[in-house]
Amino acid sequence: MNIKRGTIYLLVLIVTIMTCGWSDMDDHFQIPAEDSLKFRELYRIENQKVKPVISYEDESKRKQVALTFDDGPHPKNTQLILDILKKHQANATFFVLGNRVNLYPDTLKKIYEEGHEIGNHSWTHTNFTSIGLDGIRQEVTHTNTAIQEILGYKPQLVRPPYGAVDETVQGAAKLPLILWSVDSLDWKLRSSSAIVQEVLSNVSNGSIVLMHDIHSATPEAVDAIISNMKKKGYHFVTVSQLLKLEDGQIGAVSGQLIYSK
Numbered sequence: 230m231n232i233k234r235g236t237i238y239l240l241v242l243i244v245t246i247m248t249c250g251w252s253d254m255d256d257h258f259q260i261p262a263e264d265s266l267k268f269r270e271l272y273r274i275e276n277q278k279v280k281p282v283i284s285y286e287d288e289s290k291r292k293q294v295a296l297t298f299d300d301g302p303h304p305k306n307t308q309l310i311l312d313i314l315k316k317h318q319a320n321a322t323f324f325v326l327g328n329r330v331n332l333y334p335d336t337l338k339k340i341y342e343e344g345h346e347i348g349n350h351s352w353t354h355t356n357f358t359s360i361g362l363d364g365i366r367q368e369v370t371h372t373n374t375a376i377q378e379i380l381g382y383k384p385q386l387v388r389p390p391y392g393a394v395d396e397t398v399q400g401a402a403k404l405p406l407i408l409w410s411v412d413s414l415d416w417k418l419r420s421s422s423a424i425v426q427e428v429l430s431n432v433s434n435g436s437i438v439l440m441h442d443i444h445s446a447t448p449e450a451v452d453a454i455i456s457n458m459k460k461k462g463y464h465f466v467t468v469s470q471l472l473k474l475e476d477g478q479i480g481a482v483s484g485q486l487i488y489s490k
């Protein structure tokens with residue numbers, strides 16, 4: 230189960246937190262904000278019973294983190310984030326929803342063309358632990374097919390909605406399940422300065438940071454976070470770059486839950 234020399238190793242167990250907020254999403258989502266938040270908090274508490282086992286090692290000792298953005302593409306906020314990333318010459322990973330890629334194909338293309346990684350965040354943002362093996366495979370496959378039709382590229386990483394994972398989800402996944410080690414809480418805080426503070430007080434070398442490109446407070450926070458961390462010597466890379474999953478190493482971690490550090 231060695232991914233590649235000196236890389237990340239992750240035997241991970243269950244999930245912690247939840248993704249996504251709903252109240253300032255623009256459209257196309259049916260889940261009421263209050264229900265979603267309630268579910269998220271419940272899920273987080275339940276899963277604190279199980280601690281992840283993680284190790285991270287990078288021979289280069291280069292300080293790097295992976296910023297990740299879920300639930301897009303969003304016609305306005307994704308673009309704002311792309312401009313900020315370009316300004317800082319930073320890379321990131323966008324876990325997109327299948328039901329949004331055909332609505333905003335140009336935004337999807339721009340993410341890809343500007344050198345960022347695109348991951349699969351399901352088609353409908355449903356909780357994978359409640360839809361069974363076939364349902365999970367359908368959500369993942371449908372989304373990857375839609376992305377491939379637009380980009381000619383098939384995502385290699387899956388982020389399960391809400392970070393909700395059980396043995397069925399792990400069994401169904403043909404790709405690594407990428408969770409996170411730092412939650413920006415942008416889905417809850419909705420204030421750029423609060424998001425910045427939350428991330429900067431928790432981030433460290435090797436972190437995978439959860440954010441969302443659908444919330445209006447997130448772009449400004451991203452700009453401040455990158456500016457601050459660049460001064461401390463950090464580099465911003467994609468998840469595959471951080472985990473050294475390029476060069477055909479994906480199979481080694483298929484179905485595993487990955488947090489990084």
Ligand SMILES: [Zn+2]
Pocket residue numbers: 248249299300350354390391
């Ligand atoms: Zn999400």
